[in-house]
Amino acid sequence: MLIIPCPYCGARPENEFRYAGEAHIARPADPEALSDAAWADFLYMRTNPKGRHAERWRHVHGCGRFFNCVRDTVTDRIERTYPAGTAP
Amino acid sequence: MKWFGRRETHQSARTAEGGRIDRSRTVRFTFDGAQFTGHPGDSLASALLAHGVHLMGRSFKYHRPRGVLAAGSEESNALVHVDRGGGRETPNLRATQVEIYEGLNARSQNRHPSLAFDLGSAAGLMSRFLPAGFYYKTFMWPASFWRRVYEPAIRAAAGLGVAPMDADPDRYLRRYAHCETLVIGAGPAGVAAALDAAAVGGRVILCDEQAELGGSLLSEPHAVIDGLAGAEWLAGALSDLARHPNVTLLPRCTAFGWYPDNMVGLAERVTDHLATPGVHQPRERLWQVRAGAVVIAAGAHERPLVFPDNDRPGIMLAGAARAYLNRYGVRPGQRAVIVTACDSAYACALDLHRAGVMIAAIADIRADVTGPAVEAVRAAGLLVRTGVSITGSTGHLRVTGALFGTEWVACDTILMSGGWTPSLHMHSQSRGKIRFDGANFLPEAMAGQQSVGSCAGVFDLTGSLPGRVVSGVIAPRGGFAGLVPGAKAKRAFVDFQNDVTAKDLLLATREGFRSIEHVKRYTTTGMATDQGKTSNLNALAIVADQLGTAIPHVGLTTFRPPYTPVTFGTIAGTSRGALFDPERRAPMHDWAVSRGAVFEDVGTWKRAHCFPAPGEVMHETLARECRAVRTEAGIFDASTLGKIEVVGPDAAEFLNRLYTNAWLTLGVGRCRYGLMLSEAGFVMDDGVVGRIAEDRFHVTTTTGGAPRVLNHMEDYLQTEFPELRVWLTSTTEQWATIAVQGPRARDILAPHVTGIDLAHAAFPHMSVREGRICGVPTRLFRVSFTGELGFEINVPADYGPAVWRALMASGHLTPYGTETMHVLRAEKGFVIVGQETDGTVTPDDLGLCRMIARSKRDFVGKRSLRRPDMLVANRKQLVGLLTDDPSTVLEEGAQIVEDPGQPVPMRMIGHVTSSYPSATLGHSIALALVEAGRSRMGTVLHVPMPERMIAVRVVEPVFYDKAGARLDG
Missing domain, CATH: 3.30.1360.120 (Probable tRNA modification gtpase trme; domain 1)
Structure with a gap:
């Protein structure tokens, strides 16, 4: 079970958290201006890397905050976590 | 040779003295209904061997008679079913790990009607029909025969134990623990590591799968450590550890799984060795240990030699024979042949010789054998033949002789050693890297953990006990992997538990399998309860040899949890019955x-x-x-119903972005039916929202959707609209x-x-x-x-x-x-999210276009409603269905077709989502999603059911009070 350092609460076991998909996929400011292809890309296309991955977690059984996390998908090592809305 | 194949009523193979059993007490137990005795400290295997009983099981596919192969958890043959009564049944236990107690009731498996006479062994005669990959290629024709004849017959014949039918009445508990150092394995290397860790300070947990801590020292009578006899040193070390306040000793506790960040699962067997467990004791306890550092001292497994008929009862690993003699005081036979490629078998030969077992022959595969071990054996007057391979065996329910080419040597036991394979299971589970040193796969160093002793390839006791002076032991030099030179591959067993022979592996390579991962799945080598502990390296060597490549190029299969089988009870713990999932009760329950x-x-x-x-x-x-x-x-x-209090100066703006409807204009004291979409444009939830104050909304959600909706709202509030001043609180309860x-x-x-x-x-x-x-x-x-x-x-x-x-x-x-x-x-045509919807339904599909505030620039899911697939004409739309016969109630989930005469498989154009008899209307009603449903009003469609075709008329999905006059009472 991973130990995930919540940026607000500190290190906690994985079962306090819920995964929330890839990070840094901002909702377009004006969705209506996007082509169908661009909108579909925002909705569905993810990088799914082997290795370093920026992703979102929520400390759902804790502070309830969403935050970002850089994890290696091969080794499961967590490089760092940082607040939502900040740069990786 | 009168003792072959029949049960002795006394412990004829028990030595007069020695071993770690308590000879002052006698324990009675039954195996396959027959009475036996043993002593506290005996395993079921050692107690049966004390009676001269080697035959303990039948093999998986061919039902070949099998004796005990090993003395530890790697045992692949002697699997037994233990029945403690009242539904307390456990199949597939290794007889080597079952401790005897007064009244133990064990039976053998996979035999019919008895171990000694098994009708299924005719499968042995049919072995040419059950080759590698027989699951995939045999009996393919005629197809109907596979399902009706072959598969049921094979399923009945092949297999391991039988799962009990009754609910398990035992109690299982779960415990979390934290420590600075977890030591896995209490052999000499593990005990030394625990002592060192305890001396530094910090919490130490030392666990071992065996009843007694000590590992190989329990079977090694000649070791001298720091001037003390090995047993004395061990007793002193364990006593020091037991007295240490920061040390937890856990015998009968298997480290079975390694999870990220040094989380290790331990399965502790608390009461299975007791005749009468304490009332408050759980049967087993799951430990979830989070360790700062883990020391793996898991030891090594001895490899069998692969030669024809190497699986007869009486043929066992040399190290196991030594354990039975030295630890349990049991002679494995009266006349032994020892075949080896490793010096450790010489220690076995010497101990057996001293215990009065006649050594009929010693044959070493190696041409050139020198060193203190072989010299000691020769000095004892025993003849060692070098450069000689065993090529077969004779016997049926017990081995009667060994074959060296044309020469036959009579014996009642063959003891073999192909050397030792380090146990990499835990290291590999931790995703540690592995290297090959020419003979063995070894663990690479890794942060947060360390392998010590023979699991790290340090086979001699001196190396396992750094800083201590060791003498008196024979270092296990040498080893061999693969089919022994000059032997045929037929009936040369590699994986005893799955009945995989060298011939099966050669067949797999001939058929084009190259990666060991593929060979494993095709032949099933290395699978089942022993997970290839004794077979993996032999299999790799055979495949590599056949392909003309080196072992590392064939690869090593991945080790996965559990190390040995773990009961479902241990994993489930108290999460069963009423505690499986917390039950929520409404206030008026x-x-x-x-x-x-x-x-x-x-x-x-x-x-x-x-x-x-x-x-x-x-x-x-x-x-x-x-x-x-x-x-x-x-x-x-x-x-x-889920309830969420949405509060804050921007609460209305927030709801405006999360729901399809317009919220800014909703007056205080008014309500609105809200429709929530996922960003992909599909209906996600609905509910009535009331405006309690300018800055306060009482939001209701579906019963099942409450947590999902709150998570969805929090996600957008925290990450997409953090500028909005809104607070969300679940008020459901x-x-x-x-x-x-x-x-x-x-x-x-x-x-x-x-x-x-x-x-x-x-x-x-x-x-x-x-x-x-x-x-x-x-x-x-x-x-x-x-x-x-x-x-x-x-x-x-x-x-x-x-x-x-x-x-x-x-x-x-x-x-x-x-x-x-x-x-x-349903009479009113109100939808239920999750019944009329399935995550692919849009507001328009439900006829809820009026819920969408077109004037809003944006809301979650809005842009998706313009995607091309959302606008096609033949989307499934909500309609009502009426049957001709008012008493016919359609089945919810039933499919709908247009042309009842079309051939099967028919083209399905929709399905029934809700269906009820309506007492108010005097006829049945149904809601359905049907392709272009709104354009089909008044037409007749058909619902094919197994017994008949039901005609239905498409109608508006509102059956009662279409004008809504009754709302005002």
Whole structure:
């Protein structure tokens, strides 16, 4: 079970958290201006890397905050976590 | 050789003295119904061997008679079923790990009718029909024979133990622990590591799968450590550890799985070795240990030699024979042949020789054998033949001789050693890297963990006990992997448990399999309960040899948890029965119970399904409840609806972005039916939202959707719209919600309500007011999910039952359950998210276009509604269905087709989502999603059922009071 350092609460076991998909996929400011292809890309296309991955977690059984996390998908090592809305 | 194949009634193979068993006490047990005796400290295997019994199992595919191969958890042959009575049954236990106790009742497996006479062994004669990959290629024709004849026959014949049928009455517990150092394995290397860690300070946990801590030292009588006999040193070390306040010793506790960040799962067997467990003791305990550092001292497994008929009872690993002799005081036979490629077998030969076992022959595969081990054996007067391979064996229920080419040597036991394979299981589970040193795969160093002793390839005791002076032991130099030179591959078993031979592996490589991962799955080598502990390296060597490549190029299969089998009970712990999933009860639950309600599960909630009166059958109950709501009034516990308090200066703007409707214009005291979409444009949830104040909304969600909706709202609030000043609070369990619905609802409520004008003009449909009911503060909604005049009374949860009882005392209310609620809303064509929707349904599909505020620039899911696939003409749309026969009730989930005459498989154009008999209307009704459904009004479609085709007419999805006149009572 991973130990995930919540940026607000500190290190906690994985079962306090819920995964929330890839990070840094901002909702377009004006969705209506996007082509169908661009909108579909925002909705569905993810990088799914082997290795370093920026992703979102929520400390759902804790502070309830969403935050970002850089994890290696091969080794499961967590490089760092940082607040939502900040740069990786 | 009179002892072959029959059970001795006394412990004829027991030595006169020695071993770690308690000879002062005798324990009686049964195996396959026959009585045996042993001593405390015996395993089932050692106690049976003490009686001269080697035959303990039948093999997986061919039902070949099998004896015990090993002395530890790597045992692949001697699998037994232990029955403790009362449903306490465990199949597939290794006889080498089952401790005997008074009254132990064990039986062998996979034999019919008995171990000694097994009809299934005819499969041995059929072995050419059960080659590698027989699952995939044999018996392919005729196809119908596979299902009807071959598969049932093979399933009955091949296999391991039989799962018990009764519920397990035992109790299992779970425990979390943290420590600075976890040591896995209490052999000499593990004990030394625990001592060193304890000396540094910090918490230490030392676990071992065996009943007694000590590992290989328990079978090694000659070691001298720091001037003490090995047993004395061990006793002193364990006593020091036991006295240490920071050290936890866990015998009978297997480290079975390694999970990220040094989380290790341990399975502790607490009571299985006891004749009478304590009343309060759990059977097993799962330890979830989070360790700062892990020391793996898991030891090594001895490899069998691969030669034809190497699986007869009486053939075992040399190290196992030594354990039986030295630890348990049991001679494995009277006349032994020793075949080896490793010096450790010489220690076995010397100990057996001293114990009076006749050594008929010693043959070493290696041409050139030198060193103190072989010299000691020669000095004892034993002849060692070098450069000689065993090529076969004779016997049936017990081995009778060894074959060296044309030479036959009589014996009743063959003891073999192909050297030692480090146990990489835990290291590999931790995703540690592995290297090959020319003979063995070894663990690479890794942060946070360390392998010590023979699992790290340090086979001699000196190396396992750094800083200590060791003498008296023979270092296990040498080894061999693969088919022994000059031997045939047929019936040369590599994986004993799965009946995989060298011939099967050669066949797999001939058929084109190259990666060991593929060979493993094709031949099943390395699978089942032993997970290839004794077979992996031999299999790799055979495949590599055949392919003309090196072992590392063939690869090593991945080790996965569990190291040895773990019971479901240990994993489940207390999470079973009523504790499996917490049961949620609404505030009026007890009242419903007292009224004989029938309950149903909705998510984790228990909801009253209906309230049958005495003597009623279900459809009468539902008809009565429906009639009451339509003609008088009914009362319904709606407390399970999710409730979220949305508060803040930007609350209206937030809802405006999360729901399809317009919220900025909603006045205080008014409600609106809200529709929530996922960003992909599909209906996600719905519910009534009331504006309590300018900056405060009372949001309701579906019963099952509450956590999902709150998570969805939090996600957007925190990450997409963090500028909005809004706070979200789940209030589902803070409010009791009582729906009162029906033409008389207002009259019934009126006497109880203060501070709210209930008159239609003052309190119209879709309004909310704050006041009091029965003196209790309330948020009173005027809403309807039945089509009748309706109210939903929210009071603080603890007041719910009192308010409910006060309203019931009016004498005019009929309690109704979820089924009646479903019927009433279906009559009105109101959808239920999750019943009419399945995550692929848009608002337009449901005919809810009016819920979409086109004027809004944006809301979650809006852009997706313009995607091309959302606009195609043949999307499935909500319609009503009527059957010709008013009493025919369609099956929910039934498929719908256009042309009943078309050949099977038919083209399905939709399905029935809801279907009920309607007592109010006098006929059945159904809702359905049908391709271009709204363009099919009045047409006839068909519902194919197994027994007949049912014609249905497509109608509007509102069956009752289309004008909505009844809402005002």
